Amino acid sequence: xxxxxxxxxxYAALVxxxxxxxxxxAGDILPVFLPLMIVVAIFGLKGxxxxxxxAVIGLLGDCLTxxxxxIEMLCALSVTFVAGRMLADRTVGSxxxxxxxxxxxxxxxxxxxxxxxVSTAARVLLTGRTVSAASLLSATSASxxxxxxxxxxxxxxxxxxxxxxxxGRSAPRTQSSATWN
Amino acid sequence: MNAxxxxxxxxxxxxxxxxxxxxxxxxxxxxxxxxxxxxxAVLPGHRAVEWGVDNVQTAAxxxxxxxxxxxxxxxPITLIENERxxxxxxxxxxxxxxxxxxxxxxxxxxxxxxxEKVPLLLDDLVSATVFGKETALLWKSxxxxxxxxxxxxxxxxxxxxxxxxxxxxxxxxxxxxxxxxFAGRCVFGRVSHVGRWTSTIQPVxxxxxxxxxxxxRKTGKGYxxxxxxxxxxxxxxxxxxxLIAAEEPVAVGDGVYTAxxxxxxxxxxxxxxxxxxxxPPGASHWQITVAPAIGDIQPQTVQILRKRINPExxxxxxxxxxx
Numbered sequence: 001x002x003x004x005x006x007x008x009x010x011y012a013a014l015v016x017x018x019x020x021x022x023x024x025x026a027g028d029i030l031p032v033f034l035p036l037m038i039v040v041a042i043f044g045l046k047g048x049x050x051x052x053x054x055a056v057i058g059l060l061g062d063c064l065t066x067x068x069x070x071i072e073m074l075c076a077l078s079v080t081f082v083a084g085r086m087l088a089d090r091t092v093g094s095x096x097x098x099x100x101x102x103x104x105x106x107x108x109x110x111x112x113x114x115x116x117x118v119s120t121a122a123r124v125l126l127t128g129r130t131v132s133a134a135s136l137l138s139a140t141s142a143s144x145x146x147x148x149x150x151x152x153x154x155x156x157x158x159x160x161x162x163x164x165x166x167x168g169r170s171a172p173r174t175q176s177s178a179t180w181n
Numbered sequence: 182m183n184a185x186x187x188x189x190x191x192x193x194x195x196x197x198x199x200x201x202x203x204x205x206x207x208x209x210x211x212x213x214x215x216x217x218x219x220x221x222a223v224l225p226g227h228r229a230v231e232w233g234v235d236n237v238q239t240a241a242x243x244x245x246x247x248x249x250x251x252x253x254x255x256x257p258i259t260l261i262e263n264e265r266x267x268x269x270x271x272x273x274x275x276x277x278x279x280x281x282x283x284x285x286x287x288x289x290x291x292x293x294x295x296x297e298k299v300p301l302l303l304d305d306l307v308s309a310t311v312f313g314k315e316t317a318l319l320w321k322s323x324x325x326x327x328x329x330x331x332x333x334x335x336x337x338x339x340x341x342x343x344x345x346x347x348x349x350x351x352x353x354x355x356x357x358x359x360x361x362x363f364a365g366r367c368v369f370g371r372v373s374h375v376g377r378w379t380s381t382i383q384p385v386x387x388x389x390x391x392x393x394x395x396x397x398r399k400t401g402k403g404y405x406x407x408x409x410x411x412x413x414x415x416x417x418x419x420x421x422x423x424l425i426a427a428e429e430p431v432a433v434g435d436g437v438y439t440a441x442x443x444x445x446x447x448x449x450x451x452x453x454x455x456x457x458x459x460x461p462p463g464a465s466h467w468q469i470t471v472a473p474a475i476g477d478i479q480p481q482t483v484q485i486l487r488k489r490i491n492p493e494x495x496x497x498x499x500x501x502x503x504x
Contacts, residue, residue, distance in 0.1 A: 070204040
């Protein structure tokens, strides 16, 4: 069921990224949706499954570009692996299935920012262009921040639903539990 | 962390990384079908979203007009728009007939009967979805869906120069640079770069856009074709009409159409309307600003006028060359 939901939301993110992200620009800042699905995979799936989904999402991102395939796929794998290791000892104490707000915002921003920086830098190097680190950082940070805001809105909506609907709650865990075993 | 689980994860990570590297090094015969499949898979989603948005807008309009008979009452905006389009068509037809009459009066009718004309070039319209602008914007013009190695263009050049909309037709649809692009009866721009499956469009407001244009103005005798000039984009949201001689009459509100004799358009197509016309003292040409009909509209679908050689003419030339 989780994988079906993730497949549907990944497809929706792909459609949004290719058709609607220009309509959702804030000035010059463009949101990105596919990297947000990597965040969902990080929080929602365990070890190898998260890696596989990250690879699929990265490959989808690659297919939207003109560069060789594999760049975003490798970025997604690296980011997911590192994030998973860092979240491995996280204690889940609440009865909610959702991570804490602070953790969610931090992981989302860092994941999207890392994806954007690494994939953009790789593309720039491959095409022989040069770009200043400052402009790269400012553009990617703005995009990552905007995307995080969108993700935050969805997160808060999900949290509201989790409070209202009964299936949003799970039994409290009595020992520290990790997303990554 | 369980050691065996960690080993499994490392194994999976290594395998997926190897797949990624393999795809990176893979030839286009392997990567092209994957890209094409993904892009094809996205289109149903776009259509579904458009369908949903259209239905929501229609439902909202119906809700606003609720209480009135939807068969009898149409939205005032729709009525005005329909009348405007009809008026534009009639104006053009009026000017065209007047011009033909003037020409016939000047040169007379040929006393000789001519044979049936078989044109050398055929026009047909290809519908294309404006698809890639978002992707192009995504990396600050650092990304194209596909620019096609066969076009001999480096991706960086296109990426840096061309922020135009991208459509989902390319060399596979026999498109070529320079083919005009319409949105309905309005000129949207022209094809600027052709990739294997996608092409970029140079809109009429692009700084490098140039097109032959002609004024259509209202006189006491009806609508007539006015001076011919060159329409160029200002790089922002407007266009300029240049090379209109000072002795030509120009007024704000005149329509600007393609000069059909000089362009690839078989029929005059609408560029826009004159919003400013100034003749500085001593100047030899008018300074005319044109508001493009496209304006801020970002059409989801455009039509590309494609020219191809008439196979009948090829057959004729083939049969004539035979003894």
